[in-house]
Amino acid sequence: MDRTEKREFVASLASVFAETSMVVVTRNAGLTVAEVTELRRRMRAAGASFKVAKNRLATLALDGTRFEGIKPLLKGPTALAWSRDPVAVAKVAVEFARTNEKFVVLGGALGAQALDASGIKALSELPSLEELRAKLLGMLQTPATRIAGILQAPGGQIARVLAAYAKKDEAA
Known part of the structure; x- marks a missing residue:
């Protein structure tokens, strides 16, 4: 050189x-x-x-x-x-x-x-930067899916109760 x-x-x-x-x-x-x-x-x-x-x-x-x-x-x-x-x-x-x-x-x-x-x-x-990002994303998504499940549960329960009353009325 x-x-x-x-x-x-x-x-x-x-x-x-x-x-x-x-x-x-x-x-x-x-x-x-x-x-x-x-x-x-x-x-x-x-x-x-x-x-x-x-x-x-x-x-x-x-x-x-x-x-x-x-x-x-x-x-x-x-x-x-x-x-x-x-x-x-x-x-x-x-x-x-x-x-x-x-x-x-x-x-x-x-x-x-x-x-x-x-x-x-x-x-x-x-862990590498990509692994850490994946773990962080997983941690962020987990609470969101739990919240969605909890919010959907009361609606599902109401629908089941209404369906039970409907069946009861049909049987009577």
Whole structure:
């Protein structure tokens, strides 16, 4: 890379850090191209991104962002994963690390809060944003169906009483 390409890369990475909520730092020494491609495919499916970046350029891009706490993790063969949904990127990274010994989650940052590997693992065990939305929607809909059932019950009872009187009158 020449200087202008490096500047553009640092600027694009800095804009990514400004827009995202979660960054995970991983060690990816010895991964094959097929394994990295599979990891990128999983990240994309979860709405996350995965990029191998030179540590020096990533450090420059981190300057002035809320993710400066991850600078000490940028040593050796590292890669960055990020997403707006913090749980999604953590889930994919931890799940891939379980199945691949060469891929190690070093840590990351959720906003200005730096996390170690155990913090990322704990975050990955939380329900995703979509799961939380579904649960919230279910909780909101449940009272509405109960209210509708309660409102319909008196009308049904009145109809049954009237039907019983009608049958009584017919029999008499």
